[in-house]
Amino acid sequence: MNETFQNLSVNPDELPSVKTADFNHIEKGYLKVSLISSGVFFLILLIGAFCLIFFNDDIEGTTMVYSITLGSIALLWLLNIIVTIKAFPKKQYAIRERDIIYTKGLLWWERTSIPFNRIQHAELKQGPVDRMFKLHSLKIFTAGGQSSDLVIPGLNEETASRLKEFVLGKTAMDGSDN
Amino acid sequence: MEVTIDQYTSPQRQSRVAIGIILIKFLRMTIRSFWPILLSFFIGGRNNDSFGTIIGYIALGFAAFNLIGSVLTYFRFYFHIEDGAFIIDKGILKRTKTNIPFERIQTINFKQNILHQIFGVVSLEIDTAGAKKSELTIDALKKEDAEALRSFILKEKAQIESPETSSESVDIEENEEVILHLSVPDLFKVGISQNHLKSMGILFAFVFSTLNEVTEDVPELIAEELSGYDQIMNTGWVMFLASVIIVGIISFMYSLTTTVLGNYDLKLSIKQGGLKLVKGLLNREEISVNKKKVQVVSWSDNPIRMMFKMFTLQIEQASSAEADQLKSKIKVPGSYQTQVDSVVKAVFPEEFYRPETKHRVSKLLKYRLFFFIGLIPTVIGGGISYYYIEWQALYFLIWGLFIWLSISAYYRKRTYEVNDEFLKNNRGTFGHIYELTQLYKVQSVQIKQSWYQRRKRIATMVLSNAAGSVKVPFISIEEAEALESFILYRVENDRREWM
Structure with a gap:
């Protein structure tokens, strides 16, 4: 029995808990996508830093200078790789009868639930790296600003389009049956 | 017709x-x-x-x-x-x-x-x-x-x-029923109790941007202008005090004038399906609010306004574009509690608008805030300046003390209330801020945990609706999950229009 909220007409403990929903992991390939995308970013950063020291006459290109700047960038890269790998299993989604749920984050974990009857629109997106691994992202839009929009990345072709159709179908249904 | x-x-x-x-x-x-x-x-x-x-x-x-x-x-x-x-x-x-x-x-x-x-x-x-x-x-x-x-x-x-x-x-x-008509004395009370620091900021921004348009070198110009006053400047405190008083008076006059001009003859009335607001002297505006589009009603005061028992009422409507969100907020300064109540009862179902048990948030919020805003700056600032001014660095303790007192005041007020229809946030540091939102209008429920919060088994809940979001920080994870399931249940079982 929930002691905190006794004034509510329904005891929250008797409602289906979001925590125990049937969560699915996203495709393993998406880990590679994230690693490649951040890899490209850090590589550009490394090259940029190198060029800056190499071609700038004011900075003396000693081994010391190179190792400090390039080393710290490489360290950040390593940290990023570790966090990305560790955080990957936290990326999970679940579909319940009337809402869609997505969780993510290692250091800052979050779980977002959006009821189907509040969804305005859903679309599939595919970035250049996604395309190499044949992965899609499902983008879910609600009314108002972007604060409550949701993106579920790393879905394969079939799951993605099935999910989108499902969500749109549910949205149309839950919105109208009154 | x-x-x-x-x-x-x-x-x-x-x-x-x-x-x-x-x-x-x-x-x-x-x-x-x-x-x-x-x-x-x-x-x-x-x-x-x-x-x-x-x-x-x-x-x-x-x-x-x-x-x-x-x-x-x-x-x-x-x-x-x-x-x-x-x-x-x-x-x-x-x-x-x-x-x-x-x-x-x-x-x-x-x-x-x-x-x-x-x-x-x-x-x-x-x-x-x-x-x-x-x-x-x-x-x-x-x-x-x-x-x-x-x-x-x-x-x-x-x-x-x-x-x-x-x-x-x-x-x-x-049929229209006027619930709020700002009289001239009330108008002046509102003007006097404005946030004058804010208008000071606006004035400074205006003066600097104007100077920037006219000349390229603002710092140079100021230095040049001031160099003539070297003699007077040397009298230090007098000069400082005088300028503080002058700037204070100008900001005060500025906010008083803008308030009087903007809210002159303000009339808020209830009509079929919503509210109507008419206000302004030079620019007269008439704004209609559709009842079902209202997402959040909030009212707040500050120390001066508290003396007049007045609130600034704010009505947030659903809006499509991000940029419109500021515009879709309607502000009515100078509402008394009874008027706030009648507005709430006009736009929301009134039978649920009643005081409920106030749930406190975790005490850890207080310590956490003090740690980041109070303790760390005090220690770092005091530590660094010790090298320069030695024991006078103890003045930094005043900062720590001030922050501790403000955060304690904030924590004392930080509660939330919930019933079948509403979630109400009570907060504020020097004044009070109350936010009231309808649960069934929520369009996404978010539970967030930082690494620290997870260790302490607490969480922050964010409810987004078509006008923005409402946050309840630092509640126990069990409470957050109970609210999560309950709010989702409310949204999913409600067939009313939500925007």
Whole structure:
């Protein structure tokens, strides 16, 4: 029995808990996508830093200078790789009868639930790296600003389009049956 | 009334006064973008060089261009009603024809600047949902015509959206009950209790941006101006105090004037389906609020306003674009508690508006906030300055103490209440802020945990709706999960319109 909220007409403990929903992991390939995308970013950063020291006459290109700047960038890269790998299993989604749920984050974990009857629109997106691994992202839009929009990345072709159709179908249904 | 509506079925021009109003609008726009040139012309005019004269001719050319432009704009602007849609046909070089179906029209608001008021016309703003550029303006219409047009459109819109409702429910919309009329003494109370620090900031920003337009080197200019006052500057404290008092008085006058001008004769009334707000002296505005679009009602005070027992009431409506969110907030300064209550009861189901058990948030929030805003700056600031000013660095402890007291005050007020219909946030540091939101209008429920929060088994909950979001920080994870399931249940089982 929930002691905190006794004034509510329904005891929250008797409602289906979001925590125990049937969560699915996203495709393993998406880990590679994230690693490649951040890899490209850090590589550009490394090259940029190198060029800056190499071609700038004011900075003396000693081994010391190179190792400090390039080393710290490489360290950040390593940290990023570790966090990305560790955080990957936290990326999970679940579909319940009337809402869609997505969780993510290692250091800052979050779980977002959006009821189907509040969804305005859903679309599939595919970035250049996604395309190499044949992965899609499902983008879910609600009314108002972007604060409550949701993106579920790393879905394969079939799951993605099935999910989108499902969500749109549910949205149309839950919105109208009154 | 039928006659006035019939006339809108064929393309119409605006009221003739529109020429003048468009001209003024054009001139203001030109002056706003070219005023540094105009200014330099007036200053440089004394030197009588040919460059100045050329600029003079250019300015004259612009004026003529504006005049012709506004006349043409007037004659090339038509609007009419056709097949349940509002149609605007306009443009001189690039002609555009805009067709807005009634069901996409969200609200129709009136605005009057001083010219409108003299000639008894209004400018009509039509807000539509969806599109980025979600607004259409008709510069001048006779007030009676505008009113007839608006009630016609809104009536048609209601018919289209819910054909089964009989017309009687639509017809009684003329009944209006004024719940708040800001009297002159109240207006001054509001002006006095404004946030004067904010207006000080606005003034500083204005002065600096103006200086920036005129000269490139603001710091140099200031240094130059001040160098003459070396003698006086040496008297240190006197000078400092005097300038503080002067800046204080100017900011005070500024916020008092803007409040009085902006909220003069403010009237908030309840009408069928929502609220209506009319306010302003030089620029008179009329804003309609649709009841079902209201997402959050909040009211807040500050230490001075607390003495007058007044609140600033804010009504947040659903809005399509991010940029519109500021505009869709309606502020009514100077509402008393009873008026706040009647507004809440007008837009929300009143049977659920009642005090509930106040749930506190975790004490860890207090310690956490103090750690980051109080302790760390005190230790770092004190530590560094110890090297320079030695024991005087202990002054930093005042900062720590001040933050501790503010955070304690904040924590004491930080509670939330929940029932089947509402979630109410109570917070505030020096004053009070109350936020009331309807649960079924929530469109996403988020539970967040930082690494620290996870260790302590607490979480932060964010509820987003079509106007923004409401946050409940640092509650136990069990509480957060109970709220999560309950709110989702409420949203998913409610069939009312939510925006």
